[in-house]
Amino acid sequence: MNLVVKAHRPWVTRLIWVLAVIALLIAGWSAYDYGRYSAKFDSADARRAEESFIEIRDALSTEIETLREEKAVLKRAAQIEKKAYNELYTTLKALQSEILELKEELAFYRGIVSPRDASRGLRLQKFTFEENGNSRSYRYKVVLSQVLKNDRLARGNVQLLFEGLQKGQPVVLKLRDVTEKRINDLKYKFKYFQNIEGIVEIPIGFTASRIILRIFPRGRKQDMIEKTFNWPKTENSEDVGE
Numbered sequence: 001m002n003l004v005v006k007a008h009r010p011w012v013t014r015l016i017w018v019l020a021v022i023a024l025l026i027a028g029w030s031a032y033d034y035g036r037y038s039a040k041f042d043s044a045d046a047r048r049a050e051e052s053f054i055e056i057r058d059a060l061s062t063e064i065e066t067l068r069e070e071k072a073v074l075k076r077a078a079q080i081e082k083k084a085y086n087e088l089y090t091t092l093k094a095l096q097s098e099i100l101e102l103k104e105e106l107a108f109y110r111g112i113v114s115p116r117d118a119s120r121g122l123r124l125q126k127f128t129f130e131e132n133g134n135s136r137s138y139r140y141k142v143v144l145s146q147v148l149k150n151d152r153l154a155r156g157n158v159q160l161l162f163e164g165l166q167k168g169q170p171v172v173l174k175l176r177d178v179t180e181k182r183i184n185d186l187k188y189k190f191k192y193f194q195n196i197e198g199i200v201e202i203p204i205g206f207t208a209s210r211i212i213l214r215i216f217p218r219g220r221k222q223d224m225i226e227k228t229f230n231w232p233k234t235e236n237s238e239d240v241g242e
Contacts, residue, residue: 108145108193122146122154122217124225125193129211129232136202138232142186142213145193155218158186158196164208164231171206178202185216208232 108125126143146154162173176182178200186196202208208231215225 124227127213132199138200140198140200142196143193144188153189153191155189157216158188159214161212162208163210163212164206166206
């Protein structure tokens with residue numbers, strides 16, 4: 001019987017396996033690279049494209065930020081301009097109102113000092129009737145005047161009547177029907193002018209249509225003066241000469 005002695009070298013087997021794995025990896029990479037080449041894929045081009053996209057993204061981000069800042073500036077400027085416009089508009093309205101009031105006062109005093117017709121005597125200079133906080137409360141103002149050439153006192157009564165419908169029927173309410181103190185007539189006594197003011201409360205269920213204003217000079221009831229106004233309406237500088 002012949003014995004054969006073989007050297008045992010395990011590292012050779014490991015080396016062979018390692019070389020086999022490396023060979024497989026090289027073969028796989030070669031196949032992958034060949035595939036990319038065949039598909040005309042270039043990693044350098046891909047990197048350049050990626051860098052280009054990054055540059056575009058950064059540029060767009062910068063532009064967006066710039067636009068946002070510009071928008072904020074314009075918005076603030078618009079707010080300031082709007083505030084300035086509102087303040088200017090309010091001031092203008094106040095000045096216009098003051099000018100109108102001064103013109104009315106000027107016309108009033110001109111009518112007293114140098115009227116167009118000095119013989120007219122007593123005048124209904126102004127009558128206003130407007131809401132006083134709610135739909136049934138109204139404030140009235142009657143302004144009477146006479147020319148300066150008249151040295152005598154003007155005396156008499158002013159009567160206010162309110163025409164309308166109540167329960168479908170025509171009704172005329174007197175001043176005592178719509179005032180808290182049940183005033184009958186408004187008395188006047190003046191040399192140059194006089195303001196007569198008050199508040200009326202319209203009853204529930206009464207639908208007003210007209211206001212009748214009558215002036216009764218003292219001792220001369222035959223010279224009664226009458227004016228009619230639609231509801232509610234303001235009329236200014238109305239002459240009602242004796």
